[in-house]
Amino acid sequence: MLEVQGLASRYGRIPALFEVSLRVEPGELVALVGANGAGKTTLLRTLSGVQPMSGGTVRFSGADIGRESPRQRVMRGMVQVPEGRQVFGALSVEDNLQLGAFARGAATKIDAVWSMFPVLQQKRGEDAGTLSGGQQQMLAIGRALMADPRLLLLDEPSMGLAPRLVAEIFTYIKALKSRGTTILLVDQNARAALSIADRGYVMETGRIVAEGRAADLLRDAQVRQAYLGL
Numbered sequence: 001m002l003e004v005q006g007l008a009s010r011y012g013r014i015p016a017l018f019e020v021s022l023r024v025e026p027g028e029l030v031a032l033v034g035a036n037g038a039g040k041t042t043l044l045r046t047l048s049g050v051q052p053m054s055g056g057t058v059r060f061s062g063a064d065i066g067r068e069s070p071r072q073r074v075m076r077g078m079v080q081v082p083e084g085r086q087v088f089g090a091l092s093v094e095d096n097l098q099l100g101a102f103a104r105g106a107a108t109k110i111d112a113v114w115s116m117f118p119v120l121q122q123k124r125g126e127d128a129g130t131l132s133g134g135q136q137q138m139l140a141i142g143r144a145l146m147a148d149p150r151l152l153l154l155d156e157p158s159m160g161l162a163p164r165l166v167a168e169i170f171t172y173i174k175a176l177k178s179r180g181t182t183i184l185l186v187d188q189n190a191r192a193a194l195s196i197a198d199r200g201y202v203m204e205t206g207r208i209v210a211e212g213r214a215a216d217l218l219r220d221a222q223v224r225q226a227y228l229g230l
Helices: 040-047 070-076 093-100 107-116 118-122 133-145 163-178 190-196 214-219 221-227
Strands: 002-011 014-024 029-034 055-060 078-081 151-155 182-186 199-204 207-213
Touching: 002 040, 014 029, 014 040, 014 055, 014 207, 029 040, 029 190, 040 078, 040 151, 040 182, 070 078, 078 133, 093 107, 093 133, 107 118, 107 133, 118 133, 133 151, 133 163, 163 182, 163 190, 182 190, 190 214, 199 214, 207 214, 214 221
Parallel strands: 029 182, 029 199, 078 151, 151 182
Antiparallel strands: 002 014, 002 055, 199 207
């Protein structure tokens, strides 16, 4: 579904990504892990078209999308849940969700979001800014689901959440995978991300330095010491 070859990006004159290559097959959950500042968020932003690429190719379902706008990529079904959630705090929960269906999707999908996140339905008329961090993360994921994603890019969904809420968010991510959603997951909790993934990539200073089956990466001594604290 997603094939990236030799992807490069820079902030002004400063290189940020170096010859990044990866792939995500339909129905897979692929984890991208690495230390803070490794370039993981930059990579997702580049894939979604928010950050310009300076080299390489990005193909989605066989089409070269390297020059397409973020909106065009959403229309194709590549939808990102951004780092920090970025909900519209002054708008209601329901309005935030409806905005997710603006470019692609259908307002009728809101019933599926209510079913997955019943707490959001209970708070549908409340301002999104009044929600807890975990509820805002649910809202950010629900907003992306309103666009009927073919590929969901999840950027740090557990950031800033208490351990109990982290476990809850990962349960939702596993449920999405079980429903057939294709996911590229970035998360600071490398162990949790790899534990639910099919395959994984390890990123360091803008480069992919290791890849393989998620279970193999979890057992890899170098990965465990560098990124899992073991």
